[in-house]
Amino acid sequence: MDGLEERENVIVIAATNRVDAVDEALRRGGRFDREIEIGVPNERGRKEILQIHTRNMPVTEDVDLEELSEMTQGYVGADLEAVAKESAMSVLRRHIPDIDLNEEIPQEVMEKLEVDRDAMMDGIRKVEPSAMREVMVEVPKVEWNDIGGLDATKDKMREMIEWPQKYPERFEKLGVESPKGNPPLRHAGYRKDSAGKSGGERGQRQLHLDQGARGLLEIRWRV
Template sequence: EENAPAIIFIDEIDSIAPKREEVSGEVERRVVAQLLSLMDGMSSRGKVVVIGATNRINAIDPALRRPGRFDREIEIGVPDSEGRLEILQIHTRGMPLEKNVDLGIIANMSHGFVGADLQAVAKEAGIRALRRVLPEIDLTTENIPSEILKKIIVTMDDFLDVIKEIEPSALREVFVEVPDVSWDDIGGLADVKQELQEAVEWPLKYHGLFVHSDATPPKGMLLYGPPGTGKTLMAKAAAHESEANFISIKGPELLSKWVGESEKGVREVFRKARQASPCIVFFDEIDAIAPTRGLGSESHVTERVISQLLTELDGLEVLSNVIIIAATNRPDIIDAALLRPGRFDRLLYVPPPDKEARIQIFKIHTSKKPLAEDVNIDTLAGQTEGYTGADIAALASAAVMLALREHIDKYKDPKKAELAKGELKIHMKNFEEAMRKIRPLSKHEIETYKNISEQFGKPGATKEIVDREAAIK
């Protein structure tokens, strides 16, 4: 006031003005009360402006968030593609860029990145360029020759490598690095792959066509089938191929014994997904958090979580460029309200692989292994009826361990065994022995899943499920 006109800027205001009912200490309450009285006293003096900044708006005491104190709330969101390009241009203004550097491509790839993230991208790319010429620089002299300085050029590869390593700030708490999984790494399941490509990749790659034809991509997809058939791998491949951000949630992670915490967790996941769109939210084991309501469960936590999920999926806030993929091996116990169009639009059965798919899976999991000439992939695929993709991966690993055991037992000494590594081969007998240890799905289990898929797949299936829920209630 003595130096008016003045601006008071309070950074991280949530740390000095938290909700009074949530703090235990008396000091925090007095600080909030003092801040409120000072801001009320300033209303007549128009020459002092208070600006507060926070990234936890809901943690601030609500008494501060009313006209007369903080009159306006301005949300500074995550920049769009054009905004990201502008920020990159600012941070690379003085950098020696190679001619082929296209900042537009980098901007399109950096979904969910904020200004600080993009600054880090530019800085790290510059450091990579500097690292290449560092051996030529004499660190004992103060001046660096101009011919060496001219060699410091930031390339497109520098940016592409860096962008894979830097996580968007908005997703740092829940960010899961998407493994380098492509569609080629998944054997068989061509129909399921096609459905996922249409739902996830096409709206991003062919956005203009979707707008022109007024096509609405599905909002949610439920992958169901026996354990180990590749449901989780499918979701990861979809995220990798579409270059979308990926949030992975295990069902039980969201459940909390504190009232309101589970629903808050669901809200936070969707808020972060909207900020970092295009984004895939993957709910693994969704049956743990969304079982059919009214089945006599003692806890009402799951009922509140389901209600929150339904609100997020078709609430007032539009889920733009956010797709929900869920996986379960118990689709029959999932609440029917989630399984209608507009929520989980597509219900995709992921079956155990047929013989052709098993051949592909065996080839994927043995491509880098030293196989003996007597190993016949076709024969192995024929002998593994009922095995899932995970079973075949475990089978290949078990066969390798058996071959290693034989090799190590033969040579005993580690150095000799290492020198004779060229002799190490995986034989057909190793696979056959591994098969005796790893058991496939029983015919009864396969039939059960087949019956469920027929129930979900036929016309009017959703209505039947809703009727079933009504009967339970």
């Protein structure tokens, strides 16, 4: 790369999914000193990726890409491409008994080779999302009333998340700063996740979930 200085109009671009494994000497000034992180796609991004990988596939009317994009949190572009391929393979496996590989496929069998919702669901089940351990989660439509129990926890989260955004002028008048940091939820089970998501929905903040040891879920709000 040092020799490229003698040439003009040459740009070197590299990609990696393990930036921590790249030699630091390559990341210093004058070399790869500009880094662009491409994160996990959100729901809208996943839908667009699915549209790309299914546009040339015979897809039945019961395939709802909006639904599939909601179900594939943590899936990156390569994962979604694999989902589309696995879905097509699922259809082929289903009709293999009707196909004689030594002869031309009959028209009636060709018409059956359509990717339906069951095939797409099979593809999703067979492809593990790359971003399983730490993902950015879209804030879902979860209301406080959807969560049973945890009244004290919900009240505390309302104070920390909802109040500063609903009543900013009152906080300013009292000279109180909006609480920041990591409110940990240590209750076992699904409700801790729901409580955090409901807090994110009410406070319109993005959720950052880390699944730790013994199911401890810590939820951080990015203001």
